[in-house]
Amino acid sequence: MAWHGPLNRIDDWRVEIPASYQSKSLQRLRLEMKAPGLIYADEEMLRSILADDSLEQVVNVATLPGIVGASMAMPDIHHGYGFPIGGVAAFDASDGIISPGGVGYDINCGVRLLRSDLTVDDIRSRVPQLIDQMFQNVPCGVGSEGSIRLSVEDTAQVLRKGSRWAVENGYGWPDDIDTTEDGGCIRGGEASVVSETAKKRGKAQLGTLGAGNHFLEIQMVDEIFDQKVAETFGIFGKGQIITMIHTGSRGLGHQVCTDFLEVMRRANKKYGIPLVDRELACAPASSIEGQDYFAAMKCGANYAWANRQVITHFVRQAFESVLGQSSEELGLNLIYDIAHNIAKLEEHNVAGEARSLYVHRKGATRAFGPGHEDVPERYRSVGQPVLIPGDMGTASYLLVGTEQAMQQTFGSSCHGAGRARSRMAARKKHRPEEIVQLLRDRGIYLQAKSKRVIAEEAPDAYKDVNRVVEVSHQSGIARKVARLKPLGVAKG
Amino acid sequence: MKSFKYIEHTADVAIKASGDTLEEAFAAAAEAMFEIITDDSPVEPTRQIVVEAESDDMESLLVTFLSKMIVVFEVERMVLGSVEVKFDDSYRVTAIGTGEEFVEEKHGHGLHIKGVSYHMIEIYDGDENDPSHVRVLFDV
Numbered sequence: 001m002a003w004h005g006p007l008n009r010i011d012d013w014r015v016e017i018p019a020s021y022q023s024k025s026l027q028r029l030r031l032e033m034k035a036p037g038l039i040y041a042d043e044e045m046l047r048s049i050l051a052d053d054s055l056e057q058v059v060n061v062a063t064l065p066g067i068v069g070a071s072m073a074m075p076d077i078h079h080g081y082g083f084p085i086g087g088v089a090a091f092d093a094s095d096g097i098i099s100p101g102g103v104g105y106d107i108n109c110g111v112r113l114l115r116s117d118l119t120v121d122d123i124r125s126r127v128p129q130l131i132d133q134m135f136q137n138v139p140c141g142v143g144s145e146g147s148i149r150l151s152v153e154d155t156a157q158v159l160r161k162g163s164r165w166a167v168e169n170g171y172g173w174p175d176d177i178d179t180t181e182d183g184g185c186i187r188g189g190e191a192s193v194v195s196e197t198a199k200k201r202g203k204a205q206l207g208t209l210g211a212g213n214h215f216l217e218i219q220m221v222d223e224i225f226d227q228k229v230a231e232t233f234g235i236f237g238k239g240q241i242i243t244m245i246h247t248g249s250r251g252l253g254h255q256v257c258t259d260f261l262e263v264m265r266r267a268n269k270k271y272g273i274p275l276v277d278r279e280l281a282c283a284p285a286s287s288i289e290g291q292d293y294f295a296a297m298k299c300g301a302n303y304a305w306a307n308r309q310v311i312t313h314f315v316r317q318a319f320e321s322v323l324g325q326s327s328e329e330l331g332l333n334l335i336y337d338i339a340h341n342i343a344k345l346e347e348h349n350v351a352g353e354a355r356s357l358y359v360h361r362k363g364a365t366r367a368f369g370p371g372h373e374d375v376p377e378r379y380r381s382v383g384q385p386v387l388i389p390g391d392m393g394t395a396s397y398l399l400v401g402t403e404q405a406m407q408q409t410f411g412s413s414c415h416g417a418g419r420a421r422s423r424m425a426a427r428k429k430h431r432p433e434e435i436v437q438l439l440r441d442r443g444i445y446l447q448a449k450s451k452r453v454i455a456e457e458a459p460d461a462y463k464d465v466n467r468v469v470e471v472s473h474q475s476g477i478a479r480k481v482a483r484l485k486p487l488g489v490a491k492g
Numbered sequence: 493m494k495s496f497k498y499i500e501h502t503a504d505v506a507i508k509a510s511g512d513t514l515e516e517a518f519a520a521a522a523e524a525m526f527e528i529i530t531d532d533s534p535v536e537p538t539r540q541i542v543v544e545a546e547s548d549d550m551e552s553l554l555v556t557f558l559s560k561m562i563v564v565f566e567v568e569r570m571v572l573g574s575v576e577v578k579f580d581d582s583y584r585v586t587a588i589g590t591g592e593e594f595v596e597e598k599h600g601h602g603l604h605i606k607g608v609s610y611h612m613i614e615i616y617d618g619d620e621n622d623p624s625h626v627r628v629l630f631d632v
Binding site: 456 | 498500501502503504505529530531547551552555556559562563565566567569594596600601602603604606607608609610611612613629631632
């Protein structure tokens, strides 16, 4: 379906859908947009955005009660279900809603980045060995189970403590917690609101990667855009080896979303909230259903942080066994860990007034600017690191949050490249062997569980990450710090 | 006859599953999930599992029923080769799944289904000339 509604260009990087717009679905239900739509895109990006229904989804989100500011779309927006992927929406804490659809199934899907003191010249020939070792240490692919079996009590602790549980149990360093968003734990995770089914799904999956677009990558610093900020983040120069980890809350988080979509479906009727799309199912944030979801979502988020923390430990072990040096000697410190599927209770300045908001980021990254108390102290003078994974054949980026993001997007930016071509189309276009060869030609070693996933994750199935990042940079909602080029990829 | 086909969707996997009856269409959708999760290696009928689901309308019954298939895979660690579905009353199903324990080396790796969404959902109860079908989108 093509977009037929109005679009007003604000500047080179942003367009607006006026709140007066009434789509056919809105007319049918006599619903109105309660806020405008705001899309971060240049003309070129807009063309691909217009090819799917994602702008209708931006409009639909704007009809939800208590929305503040605008229903926003980051430059990597694409069609999701209910909320678009790449969507940011904030709702007033007292009279707004909270929605599992605004977070997604993979609660706290996110990315973390490890630095090192190594350069590409130190390890180029050993990248395949390192990737193979990581692939062995970190179970991946569908149905994969880890070496950790969580008891009922362990599970409750993981859901309450997040990364801290992992570090206390020997998976990682205390310092890792300081450089994880929210210290790897949102307070208020209450295991009693998480279903037994969800806990069963989480029991054997801690320390596992999953499948699809989740990955482990060895990358090298390819270009530095801001020397001072790069140094603050522990980046010393071009050629430096970096490791990226991309995964989420696995089956536990997925089940929390499934369970609460059903709770919200009933709550919608109870509270009489009209919906233009069932996947927007929500409840007043202050209601019992809303608060239960928020407590369960925190559990999912904490599980994801513990998961990435345990994987970090396995990745360090891979470096140690292949290179015969300790992780401390190799300088494998955590640069940062961010969530890109989450709802947060945050305080933001709205028209000169401090307001408590439930900020939903679905396929969007927090990008807090300099001086914010939630930015780790060591980075506070420059702003929060923003990690943008690209496709496996192009590049990923390290950016930094800005004051402009605080003013315009509740401190949010893009989260990745965003898909441009469907999995089916990618599979029709490429044989897996072709993609392996294409990556090899670019000097990238690939190890994957599923041939199908190789074809579906083909670099050209994604939007151009360089373009997505450029729009974020130029519009000022995050600034470029460094570009990272993949050398080796492990995929589920 | 149970069958399914993929429908184009940018980010996720959508299918249309058909059958002579709506029960068969539900079953075809469940079977499709296991084809998506694994590769196309055969599944031997060595174990059975009963799956029950209940809701208060047809669409949420389908979502609830198919969500339980993810649990069959992840918690029971079974892959199913065939599923028989019976509607007990209007919004309640009992299904018997036949298959075997998931073995990575044997069944291979496909896509990880995270959840069953309401997006694009469609349920069509047909007749002899026009088969029944369900359309559903999986978050992967």
